[in-house]
Structures are given as structure tokens and as C-alpha cells.
Amino acid sequence: MLSKAKLNHLKELLIENDLDGCVMGPSHDVEYLAGIKPFADERFRGFFLLSDGRWFFICPELYYEDVRQALGQEAHIYIWSDTTGVMGAFERAEHDYKLQGKTIAVNDGIRAIDLIDMQRVINGEYVNGSDIFEELRLTKDEEEARYMAKAGEIADKTFEEIVKFIKPGISERQITNRIKELLIELGGEELSFNPIVASGLNSSKPHYNDDKRIIEEQDLVVLDFGCRYKGYCSDTSRTVFIGEPTEEQKKVYEICLRATTEAKKAVREGIAAEEVDKVARDIITQEGYGEYFICRTGHGIGLAVHEAPFIKAGNKQILRSGMCFSIEPGIYIPGKFGMRVEDIIMVDGDGSRSFNNSNREMIII
């Protein structure tokens, strides 16, 4: 169901930013506003909102019934069919709303190839609307926080179970598949992303997504996974060891865990995102591993697994209560190993709430 309050919030953001309108493709923005899940296929769908409050939707015939149900009878919907193609719908919308020359913010659900086609008919000035769409979903209310806490709990329980499953001789793939099963069995609606199981040398790739390697004695394994609950995501990482770690591995683990712990402690309302990143980065840099901390400290999370605020150097965004994000500083040494410990937290007044609470001590299997 379309939320009038949320739509009004977006309209206010358009006005504040001197925009004439915006267009959203299948995305978490549309899910947030109207409960339409971002099932993306190659058929163009666009939700247009103008700064005067008028709005319309361009919809393939195939999705019409769903969209009508979500938006209500008063919605203005331009339907197009597989036979006629989308260009006619652009023409009808342009005829009715006269968007030529208008400044229109685009969200992350519109493909470049569709923008190129759309511009031929609706010849507006299209701008990157990331800022306003980030702001739209930036702080979570109590209901959203409950869903995220639940998604985090399911991930934590999955970690407890998967630790019992990991042993030498099984493949990364088997662990990945078992994590997928557990996340659903334990109450997740769906995966929030394809789990990462990176063992041995593969662990130095933060977003490793192959899964063929067999677990060996003396490996370490980075696990990174999450699920959705009522649409809201969890995302947690832990690093476990098969047999006694080397002295260097012990040292690096201690540094990673300390960086996560201290960065979490620094989070409060009023601090800038970059300052939280700095806490983690300073710890890792002082220990001599700065060059191996090749990513940001964290990313916002909500309906999308990656969204604002981004906890990184240079981001002066001031944290506010209700913002949710990961804290996941890591050390990735190519040709050797990589590690991280990742929790999701929510800013809450002078501190934060942690949505992940599974064991963070060094686990040796």
C-alpha cells in the first residue's frame, strides 16, 4: 500500500533540493513507498513524482494488477505491452505532464539504457538523485528497528549452527548451501545476499564469490551472510580457524576485533561518519596494517543491504538516531589471508544498539 506520509516526505525533499520531479525504477525506494518489491526484469517500470505532488507510474501490462493493487484506484498508470513496447507510454506521459526541460532526479533502479531511450521522448535534465533517496530511507523507526533486530538474531543463530558444521574436507560450497538453508529454516524470508565463504588464500578477497575450494587443516574461513525479515536485512561476518592459528593470524584477529569493538563504541548521535571510520583505521594503521584495510569501515543497511550512511573517510555526514549500518573493518593481505568481524548497529542517542551478538572471540575448530 502506498504511504501518503512517505510520499509527502519525498515531495518535500524534491522541493528542498530545487528539483521538478523524480523517477524511480524497481528499487527499495518503491518498496519503501508502496510495498512493491523490486522484482527487476528488462521491462521498464517507472514511478514518477513531481514536486507539485502529482505522480504517475509507467507499468508493463504484465505487472499491472499488482501495481494497481499497491497504488490504489486513484493512481494514474500508463500501461505498455510486450508487443507495443515502452516508447508509447513515454509519449503519453510526456503529453500529459510536459516534463521536457524539467530537472528530474533519477534513482538507482533506472538502467542507463532505459534513461537513454526515455531521454529521446521525455527530454528533461536528468540528475543523479542518490542524495535525496538516501535521505528518504536514512533513519529507521521502531517498527523497522524490530525487523532489523530479528533479521540479526536469525543471522546470529545461523552462525552458532554453522560453526558446528565446518570441518576439513568439506567445500566452501557445502558451507554456503548450509548457511542458506539455516537462514531460511531459522525464520529468514530470503537471503539478503549470496553468502560469502572464503577460506585459505581466498579470504584476502573481501567479496570473494567463488566457492569451489575444499577446507583444509590450518585454514581460516571468513563467513559473511544475512537474511531479510519483513524486507529488512541482516549482514554479519565472523572469521573462524581450523586448527591452531599462526602467531600473525592471532595478532591480526586481535587487531580486527579491537577495530570493530572500538569503532562501535565511538558511535553516537552527532558524530560524523568519517570519525567512526577513523577510529577503526587508526587502530589498524598504528599496528602497521593500514595498506591492507582496503575498504570502508561500514555501509548503511535497511531494505537494501548496502545503503546510506557509508562509514568511510571523507564522509562528513552527521550520524542521527535510527541510522543503521555495519562496522566491519578488515585486513586483507593478498596471497596470505584476510579477516573481519562485522556487526550491524543502530545509532541510539549517546550510544548504539547492536543487532548482532554472536560470539566474537577467536573460534578454533
Added chain:
Amino acid sequence: MLSKAKLNHLKELLIENDLDGCVMGPSHDVEYLAGIKPFADERFRGFFLLSDGRWFFICPELYYEDVRQALGQEAHIYIWSDTTGVMGAFERAEHDYKLQGKTIAVNDGIRAIDLIDMQRVINGEYVNGSDIFEELRLTKDEEEARYMAKAGEIADKTFEEIVKFIKPGISERQITNRIKELLIELGGEELSFNPIVASGLNSSKPHYNDDKRIIEEQDLVVLDFGCRYKGYCSDTSRTVFIGEPTEEQKKVYEICLRATTEAKKAVREGIAAEEVDKVARDIITQEGYGEYFICRTGHGIGLAVHEAPFIKAGNKQILRSGMCFSIEPGIYIPGKFGMRVEDIIMVDGDGSRSFNNSNREMIII
């Protein structure tokens, strides 16, 4: 590993189409060329190929190791970090390759918001490159056909098993989750899309993606699912009945099955895609249900679950051996019910091969 032969094929397509170059975001095109899976996040990645054969890659630091491994030591890679942002990489690439004013084809993996940002620095004439990227992956070789056949077999076995699981009192969600488990247990690498389980009134929505309803006596249930094997997709639909169907349901089922069967029989090298659509559409229209056949007859499939060729009215594309696509004419009566029977086939000389062979007779549970 980057395939020189495939890259050369793409280069030839650029030349044939008077294009100066192309840019590909995370997509099945890049998976096809270089084995880099389309793990999409908000960080820009772009594979640029110029018509003179030169090529380069813009890559976030986080993915550098993977990309370097896939592309080899000779690859020209512009790295950007979360701290510096992507604009500097665009500037360095523009400085070296001077793309301003060039005609550059864009693939479906580039987001509109990234194109808007990129245009500020690499001020080329960007065009929708769908045609050339469709052509690139359009016909499957024997190895690809084997993978697709295997993915189809896994889906067929999943159907056999899920039929035993469906009964009144369980939810659409439970069926969806069991299908997901089966597809993996039976050998699928991952889902090719989130399964559709649409029961009762929900069945009239071809891409229904809610799953809360409980199965009742006298329901019909549309099941639509598939998995990947070595990256290649399966996608099959069947409609099953809980208890004796009504006379109208029996009639509509017979029409849908006949439309699928006859359209499959029509497939051969040299026929146009629209003619195959017409075979199915004529059958459904002659029976008086034309207005309820609200989608195309089928879509191509391969590394992407939806790709060319599209089997629809107006598509004069001539079918060639090795093209793979679905045949899934359906009848969707809002407020009543919907049905389809879907198989994947490959054009093979004067006929076709079917990658789905599970029971198509009316199944009453």
C-alpha cells in the same frame, strides 16, 4: 579468464554497427567474456572495449584482486577507492583514451545514475547497446547447451518432488522454500530467480511475488522456478490442481497446454520469433481467451534468465540453431485464475530440443 575469441566477436560487432566503443557494467556480458560474475553493488565497475581492440577496466579497489586474476597481467585497470570515489578514475581513463565525442554503446549493467556522473567527465555519445550485447550471447554452443540441459533436468526433478509436498493447509511460502531447497539439493548452484508460487486468485498475476496465502481445497497453483548450472539457467512452469478442477479450468488448461505444445512444434531454424508467438496466440485467441494472454510467448535464456530472443508479436528476428528460449503462453483472468505450462527449448536445425520434460498432463492433488 578472459576469452580472446569472445572479446574479438564483440569488437567485430562494434565495427559492424559503426560504434567507437562500448562500456559494460556488472552483467552477464562480462561473465560471458571474462568469467567475472555479476555481483552488483553500488560501486561502479566498467569494462570498456574500443573498436580498435584496446580495452580497459574501471574497478573499485575492493574487487581489484578478482578482476586482475580474471583479466590477466596485461589488462589496463583503473582502480578507485571508497575514499577517493570513482570520478578520478573516469578522468584518468578519459585522459588516456580520449573518449569525448565518441559513440559508445552501453550495456544493461550500467545504472542511469552512474551514466549521468560518467557523462560529466567522459562526454561521449552514449547509445543503447542492447542489440549488440544480445547478439554476442545469442546462440549457445554444445558446452553451453549441456549446462542448460542439466539445469533443466534439475528443475524437472524438483517439480516431481514438489508435487508430493503440496497439500491444503500449507502456505505458498512453505512451497517456495521447499522448491529452493530442492533446486540446490538436486545439484543447482543457485536459484536463477526467486520461485513463483501463485495459488487461487493469485495465479492470475504472471509474476506474483508475495507468498503468504495458505493453500485451500479446490485451488490451482502455478509453480515457476529454475536454477543455475555452471552459470546457465533453467526456468519452468507447471500448474497443478488441488481437488477436481472446474469445467472452465479444465478447458483453459487444455488450451494453455495445446498452445505450448504447438508453439514448440513450430520452432525451427529460419522461422521468425513472431511466427512462433502467433501459433500460441492464435490458439488462445480462437478459443476466446485472447484478451487474457497478456504477455509474450517466451523469452531467451542463458546466463541471464531473460535475454534475447524474445518470442513476441512484432519481433521479426529469424531463429537460428543454438538459440534457447522459453515457450510459456498463459491465460490470466483477473479475479478468477491464471495458468501456464512452460518449457525451455533450443532451436536445432529443422526442430528443437526441449530442456524440460516433466509431466505436462493435468495433475490433480
